[in-house]
Amino acid sequence: MSKGFKYVGNTFPCSDAARKVTGDLLYGTDMKLPHLLHAKLLLSSIPHGIVKRIDTSRAEKVPGVIKIFSHLNAPDKMFNSFRIIPGQELCIEDEPLFSRRVKYVGDRVAAVAATSLAAAREAAALIDVEYEELPALLTTEEALSNKEVKIQPGGNLAHEYEVDVGEVPFKAEECITVESETQTQRTHHGALEPHVCLAYYDCSGKLTVWTPTQGVFGVRTVLAEFFGLSYSKVRVIKIPMGGSFGGKQEFLFEPLTAFMAMETKRPVKLLLDREECIIHTRVRPAVKTKIKTVVTKSGKLQEFTADSTLDAGAFSGSAPDYTSSLALKVTKLYRIPHYKHTGRAVYTNTVKSGGARGWAAPEIITATEVHMDQVARKLKMDPVEFRLQNLVHPYDLDLVLNLSVGDARVIECLERGAEAFHWKERYNQGMGRGRYRRGIGAACGAHKNGMYGGFVDCTSMVMKMNEDGSFNLNASLHDVGCGTVTAMGIIAAEVLDVDPNLITVTEADTELTGYDPGCYGSRVIYNVGACAKETAEKLKEKILECAAFILHKPKEYLIIENGSVFVKGTEYLSLTYKEIAEKTLQENYTDLSAAHTYYSPSNPGSYSVQFAEVEVDTETGLTRVTDFLAVGDVGRAINRGMVEGQFQGAVQMGIGYALCEEVKIDEQGKPVNNSFKKYHLVNAPDMPDVQVLLIEHEGDDGPFGAKSVGEISAVPTAAAVINAVNHALGTSLSDMPLTPEKLLAAVKNR
Amino acid sequence: MQIEFKVNGKSCSLDICPTMRLIDLLRDELGLTGTKEGCGEGECGACTVIIDGEAVNSCLVLAPQVRGKEIITVEGLAGDGELDSLQQKFIEHSAVECGFCTPGMLMSAKALLMKNPHPSEEEIRQALAGNLCRCSGYSKIIEAVKDVASLS
Numbered sequence: 001m002s003k004g005f006k007y008v009g010n011t012f013p014c015s016d017a018a019r020k021v022t023g024d025l026l027y028g029t030d031m032k033l034p035h036l037l038h039a040k041l042l043l044s045s046i047p048h049g050i051v052k053r054i055d056t057s058r059a060e061k062v063p064g065v066i067k068i069f070s071h072l073n074a075p076d077k078m079f080n081s082f083r084i085i086p087g088q089e090l091c092i093e094d095e096p097l098f099s100r101r102v103k104y105v106g107d108r109v110a111a112v113a114a115t116s117l118a119a120a121r122e123a124a125a126l127i128d129v130e131y132e133e134l135p136a137l138l139t140t141e142e143a144l145s146n147k148e149v150k151i152q153p154g155g156n157l158a159h160e161y162e163v164d165v166g167e168v169p170f171k172a173e174e175c176i177t178v179e180s181e182t183q184t185q186r187t188h189h190g191a192l193e194p195h196v197c198l199a200y201y202d203c204s205g206k207l208t209v210w211t212p213t214q215g216v217f218g219v220r221t222v223l224a225e226f227f228g229l230s231y232s233k234v235r236v237i238k239i240p241m242g243g244s245f246g247g248k249q250e251f252l253f254e255p256l257t258a259f260m261a262m263e264t265k266r267p268v269k270l271l272l273d274r275e276e277c278i279i280h281t282r283v284r285p286a287v288k289t290k291i292k293t294v295v296t297k298s299g300k301l302q303e304f305t306a307d308s309t310l311d312a313g314a315f316s317g318s319a320p321d322y323t324s325s326l327a328l329k330v331t332k333l334y335r336i337p338h339y340k341h342t343g344r345a346v347y348t349n350t351v352k353s354g355g356a357r358g359w360a361a362p363e364i365i366t367a368t369e370v371h372m373d374q375v376a377r378k379l380k381m382d383p384v385e386f387r388l389q390n391l392v393h394p395y396d397l398d399l400v401l402n403l404s405v406g407d408a409r410v411i412e413c414l415e416r417g418a419e420a421f422h423w424k425e426r427y428n429q430g431m432g433r434g435r436y437r438r439g440i441g442a443a444c445g446a447h448k449n450g451m452y453g454g455f456v457d458c459t460s461m462v463m464k465m466n467e468d469g470s471f472n473l474n475a476s477l478h479d480v481g482c483g484t485v486t487a488m489g490i491i492a493a494e495v496l497d498v499d500p501n502l503i504t505v506t507e508a509d510t511e512l513t514g515y516d517p518g519c520y521g522s523r524v525i526y527n528v529g530a531c532a533k534e535t536a537e538k539l540k541e542k543i544l545e546c547a548a549f550i551l552h553k554p555k556e557y558l559i560i561e562n563g564s565v566f567v568k569g570t571e572y573l574s575l576t577y578k579e580i581a582e583k584t585l586q587e588n589y590t591d592l593s594a595a596h597t598y599y600s601p602s603n604p605g606s607y608s609v610q611f612a613e614v615e616v617d618t619e620t621g622l623t624r625v626t627d628f629l630a631v632g633d634v635g636r637a638i639n640r641g642m643v644e645g646q647f648q649g650a651v652q653m654g655i656g657y658a659l660c661e662e663v664k665i666d667e668q669g670k671p672v673n674n675s676f677k678k679y680h681l682v683n684a685p686d687m688p689d690v691q692v693l694l695i696e697h698e699g700d701d702g703p704f705g706a707k708s709v710g711e712i713s714a715v716p717t718a719a720a721v722i723n724a725v726n727h728a729l730g731t732s733l734s735d736m737p738l739t740p741e742k743l744l745a746a747v748k749n750r
Numbered sequence: 751m752q753i754e755f756k757v758n759g760k761s762c763s764l765d766i767c768p769t770m771r772l773i774d775l776l777r778d779e780l781g782l783t784g785t786k787e788g789c790g791e792g793e794c795g796a797c798t799v800i801i802d803g804e805a806v807n808s809c810l811v812l813a814p815q816v817r818g819k820e821i822i823t824v825e826g827l828a829g830d831g832e833l834d835s836l837q838q839k840f841i842e843h844s845a846v847e848c849g850f851c852t853p854g855m856l857m858s859a860k861a862l863l864m865k866n867p868h869p870s871e872e873e874i875r876q877a878l879a880g881n882l883c884r885c886s887g888y889s890k891i892i893e894a895v896k897d898v899a900s901l902s
C-alpha cells in the first residue's frame with residue numbers, strides 16, 4: 001500500500017477481468033442482434049484509378065445476399081473521420097463511403113450485406129470491377145514533385161506549418177553543428193481485436209450504433225452531420241474493446257455501417273479481417289525528419305532546427321493535426337533557446353495515415369533522441385551527461401505552447417534510471433569484437449496531459465449512492481483495454497473510503513452518460529480521473545449533510561471512515577452508508593447523487609526515460625533486446641499493476657517499431673506486409689523482462705497527482721533501442737526499422 | 751456431414767459443412783464465443799483451444815478433423831463456478847488488459863501445464879510464442895503462469 005492511501009497506488013485487476021478470463025465478455029465480434037446482416041468490404045486492387053464499371057450480377061446470385069453497395073447507390077457526400085466536434089479546425093471532408101476514384105490499394109470500392117458472413121464474403125469475391133488506371137504517386141517526394149497528378153482536389157500538399165520560437169543566443173562559447181536525418185516508418189497498430197461496428201436504424205428514425213470507439217460523442221457528430229439526423233436521434237454505445245492504440249480512435253466505419261443499416265432496415269455488423277485492418281484502416285504515418293542543432297562545446301543546446309515530412313496517405317483524416325503536433329514535443333523535453341520547426345503532410349497513393357499511440361511524439365522524439373546521441377558522440381560526451389545538461393526542469397515554460405511543463409521530473413527519471421541500469425559501467429564496457437556485439441542506449445520522451453490550451457477538455461459525471469450503500473458512477477469512459485473503468489472506481493473509492501468493488505462505473509453511451517470528448521490526448525487519468533475525484537467529493541459532502549441531519553450534529557463534527565460516518569471523538573454515534581441511504585429516502589424524501597462538470601486547468605508534461613541493452617548478431621543481422629528499463633514520471637500511479645503493464649506493453653510496441661514492424665508498399669503500390677505472417681509483432685520469447693521504475697511526485701492537478709501513462713510509455717522506446725544498436729556497432733543508423741538487411745549492410749560498410 | 755466430438759466434457763453430434771473451420775463451429779454453431787479470431791491464419795493464437803491435450807489454432811483446423819476428439823475451450827477452464835488457478839493468477843497479476851488475447855493465452859498455458867506442471871521461464875515463453883499480445887509486453891502473463899507452476 002502506498003503511503004497515506006488506502007486504495008490508490010495498489011494493484012487491482014481490471015473490473016471485467018473475470019469475464020475476460022472465462023470468455024464471458026462479449027466484444028463486437030461476438031455480439032448478435034435479431035435479423036442481423038453481415039457486411040464484407042471489397043477493396044481496391046490498384047493504387048490510383050477510376051472505377052469504370054462494377055458488375056455485381058454474379059455476386060447478387062449468392063444465396064443470402066441482401067444488398068450490394070458502391071458509389072453507384074451511395075451518397076457522394078464526404079466526411080472526416082477525425083471530426084470530434086462540429087466546426088473542428090483542420091478537418092477536411094474528403095472521405096466518401098465508397099470511392100469512384102480509388103486512391104490506394106485498399107480503398108473502399110463496394111460492400112455486400114448478407115444474412116451470413118460466409119455469403120457476404122463469397123459475394124464480395126464475385127464482384128467484377130473494371131478500373132481505368134491513373135499514375136500513382138507512392139512517395140512524398142514523387143507527390144511533391146509531380147504537378148500533374150493531384151490525389152486530392154487541392155493538390156498533394158495536405159498541410160504545412162512553421163514554428164519559430166525563442167532567440168538565437170549570443171554564443172559566448174565555441175559551438176559545433178550536428179545534422180541528422182531520421183526516417184520513421186508506417187506501422188500497423190496491431191490491436192488483436194479487428195475493427196468491428198454494429199448499427200441499427202429503427203422505424204422511429206433513431207440510429208443506434210455499437211462500436212469499440214475512443215469517442216462516442218465524436219462518432220455522433222460525424223453520423224448526425226453526415227446523415228442530417230438530430231443529435232438526439234443518434235445513440236452511440238461504446239462496447240468492449242480489444243485494444244486500439246489509436247487505430248480505433250477515428251470514426252472509420254460507423255458512417256458506412258449506419259448507411260447499410262438505414263438502407264436495408266436491418267441491423268448490420270461490419271467486421272474486418274486482419275488484412276483489411278492492415279491495408280485499409282489507418283497506419284501510423286511514416287515521417288522523415290531532418291534535424292540540425294548548434295551546441296556549445298561544453299554541451300549546451302543553443303539552436304534546434306527541424307524539418308519534417310509526413311506521409312498522410314490518400315486522405316487527410318487527422319494528418320493536418322498530427323503533423324502540426326510534431327512541433328509540440330521537443331520543447332517539452334529540452335531547454336532550447338531557439339527552436340524552429342517546419343513541416344508538411346503530403347498525400348500519396350498509399351494507405352491512409354491516422355492517429356497512433358503518442359500522436360506524433362514517437363516519430364519526432366525518435367528522430368530527436370537518435371540525433372542527441374550523435375551530438376554526444378561528436379562532443380565525446382556520455383549521452384546521459386549531455387542530456388542532463390539540457391533537459392527541462394520542473395515548471396519551465398514550454399516555449400512553443402506557452403504553457404508550464406508542470407512538475408516535470410525527467411531529470412530525476414534519467415538520474416535514477418541510469419543508476420538502476422548501471423549505465424556508467426555498462427556504457428564504458430567494450431561492445432565486444434566477435435560475432436555478437438552488445439550495446440546500451442538511453443532515450444528520453446515527453447508527452448502531454450490532455451487538450452487544455454487548444455481544444456475542449458471538459459467532462460461531466462453523475463455519482464449516486466444506492467439504498468444499500470453501494471455506488472454507481474455514471475461516466476463517459478472509453479476503456480481501450482487498460483483499465484480506465486477500474487482506475488475511476490479506485491479514485492472514487494479513495495475519496496469515499498469504500499471498497500472499489502462497491503462502485504460500478506459505466507462506459508460511454510451518448511444517450512445515458514454525460515459529455516466527454518473521448519479517450520485521446522492522454523487526457524483520461526489527468527482530467528476524467530480528476531472529474532471522478534471531484535464528483536465523489538461532491539457526493540461525500542452530500543452524504544455528510546444527510547448524516548448531519550439524521551444525527552442532529554453539525555456537518556463539521558462528522559468524519560467518513562470505512563463506509564460509515566462518525567461523530568468525531570464518539571465511536572458509538574455513527575451511521576453506515578446503508579443507513580444513511582435508507583433514512584434519506586424514508587425521512588428526507590430525497591436521494592443521494594451528485595453531478596459535476598470538470599474543466600481541465602493545466603496541461604503539464606508526462607515523462608519517460610528508457611534504457612535498452614541489445615545484442616546484435618553481426619552474421620545474421622538479428623538484434624535481440626536483452627535488458628530493458630522503463631522509468632516513468634507518472635505523478636502518482638492509481639493502479640500500480642496496470643501502470644506497469646502500460647510500460648511493458650509499450651516497450652513491446654517500441655521494440656517492434658525500432659527493429660521489425662513496417663507496412664511496406666511495393667513499386668506497384670501494394671502493401672507487402674498484409675498479414676501477421678509478414679508483419680511481425682514481437683512475441684514472448686523475443687521480449688526482455690521489462691523492469692519499470694515509477695517516479696511519483698504529485699505536483700500537478702491530476703487526481704492524487706496522477707499524470708498520463710498510456711502514450712508517454714511508448715514515446716522513447718524505439719530511440720533507446722536504436723541508440724543501443726548504434727552503440728553496439730559504432731554506427732549512426734536512423735532509417736527505421738533496423739532490419740537484419742540494413743544492419744548487415746552497415747556492418748559490411750564499416 | 752455428421753460428426754461427433756466432445757467439447758468441455760459434453761458430447762456433441764452435429765451436422766456440419768465439411769469445409770467449416772473449427773473456430774466457426776465453436777463460435778457460431780455452439781455459441782462458444784470466448785475463442786477469438788485475430789488473424790485467421792495461425793499467426794496470433796487468439797483462437798487457441800486444446801484438442802486431446804495439444805494447444806491448437808482453431809482457425810487452422812477443419813471441423814471434420816475433430817471427429818472423435820476432445821476439445822477444451824476457455825469456457826471449459828472453470829469448473830463448477832470456480833476459476834481455474836491459471837485464470838485466478840491471470841487476474842491477480844494484472845495479466846489481463848484488453849482481454850482479446852487472454853483466452854488463447856490461457857489455453858496455450860494450460861496445455862503446457864497439463865504436460866509439464868513445472869516449466870521454466872524459457873519453456874513458458876516458448877509455449878506462448880504463438881500467442882501475440884499487444885497490450886502487456888507479456889511480463890505479467892509470464893509471471894502469472896510461473897506462479898501457477900510454483901503452486902503444488
Ligand code: FES
Pocket residue numbers: 786787788789790791792793794795796797798807808809810
Ligand atoms: S485467429 Fe487463429 S491464429 Fe489468429
Ligand code: FES
Pocket residue numbers: 192242243481845846847848849850851852882883884885886
Ligand atoms: S491483453 Fe490485449 S492483446 Fe493481450
